[in-house]
Amino acid sequence: MRNILEIEKQLLPDLMDILKKRYTILHQIMLSDVVGRRTLAASLNMTERVLRAETDLLKAQGLIEIENVGMRISEAGSILLEQLEPIVKDLFGLSNLEEKIRKVYGLRKVVVVPGDSESSPLAKRELGRAGAKALLSVMSNDRIVAVTGGSTLAEVAEQLTPPSNVSLKGSWFVPARGGLGESLEIQANTIVSTMAKHVGAQYRLLHVPDLLSEDAYQSLVQDPNILEMINMIRGAQIIIHGIGDAMEMARRRKLDSETVRELQEEGALSESYGYYFNEQGVVVHRMLTLGLRLEDIKNAEVVIGIAGGKSKAKAIQSVLRFGHEHILVTDEAAAIDIVKNI
Missing domain, CATH: 1.10.10.10 (Winged helix-like DNA-binding domain superfamily/Winged helix DNA-binding domain)
Known part of the structure; x- marks a missing residue:
């Protein structure tokens, strides 16, 4: 029929x-x-x-x-x-885009919202609303959720509302890594506290820089309080993260020119949770961070990637090819470009 x-x-x-x-x-x-x-x-x-x-x-x-x-x-x-x-x-053809991306990358679920979140604040807000809905759909009362920073995740936090069918008092929100030294509103610590308060959950913060020297790293991991927090982050069952353009994230992290040159030579396209990926989804560079490691991402029960905008399409694909995402939330502009390049 x-x-x-x-x-x-x-x-x-x-x-x-x-x-x-x-x-x-x-x-x-x-x-x-x-x-x-x-x-x-x-x-x-x-x-x-x-x-x-x-x-x-x-x-x-x-x-x-x-x-x-x-x-x-x-x-x-x-x-x-x-x-x-x-x-x-x-009606808008979004279901077709969702299904094509889901099948090609073996995802559990893909959500595509209308518009281009790079050019429309309302589309960005809708992307955040869809991300919040996706997160709530996989949460229960005893989960640890690791969250990265960025403007898109900040929008997700603003759109979160308490679920009507379950209490989340026993859940924890934690930052996936340290801070980048950017605007307070888009820091992982701020986003974590906002998310937890909006759904009635608990949270812990990590007050360390994202980019560490070897000496600083070794010193911090000796601290019992820091170590306890690291173990909590790395034991997160749910990870929700943004996806960044590799060169843009290198600039935001103020990486030295030699590292930037190496990233370019290695063909780095995207960055997520402190790792840089090339077009094939292979890790070409990692930051020395106290946050999530690749093995933690691979062991997580649910990994939710959220990013939109036509310029992010290749970066999103590169992370999808890494092969450890379960849910993708994106917008129409990015999805159209992703499907074109499948």
Whole structure:
């Protein structure tokens, strides 16, 4: 029996266009919390007159609320968006992208959100929301979750909400490695504390730099408190991490010119959890860090990679070829490029 959605696409193409448009409007309002008509029209590249007609209809259906400060989604609207998600994924072609990537790289699950998170703050927020949902789907009350830093993981932390069906009081969030000396908001320690507070779990912090000299490393591992923390990190059952461009991460880590040259010669494309990977997913360089080691990643029950943006496609593929990811959360822009290069 042919898929009902495919039949509707052929017989009622105008209806599909209307569904796409209204879903997009409702979805953007949800991501914005509260948004004015003019701002929303500009972000959707739509005239205010056309948008007004659509939002008046959505209000009449009880899906949004319109106040002096702007529009916000109603509870009924949130429920409808949740119900529409699988249908809309088919409609936008996202399910097809998810399945192709999942099969090629042998992943348990792939989630692709609409848009390009590099150019759209709302797409970045949706990427964070999808990452939060993926993390909660694999959590239980006795897990240790190791978390890396970065702006995408910070967005995941902001989107986490307490699960309704299970208590996470016995779970722990820990940073996967030390700090990079960047903005406090995107440091692993900050993200860990935010995640734990949002879901009612516990957390521990690691107050050491990510990049260590051999002497500093040997000194720190002698400290009983540091050693206890390292063992906790390396025993994490769940790892959630970002994926960075190799040269961008080398710059952020302020690596010396000789190391940067070596990375370029080795064909380093991506960086995750302190390791640099080439196009084939082979580790070409590792940082001396107190955090996760490759064996810890290989032994973890669930590894969730989250990254988006067209420019990240090759970096994402390189980490997928490493072969130890279980769940990938990405965006449409990256997914399209990944599928092109499969």
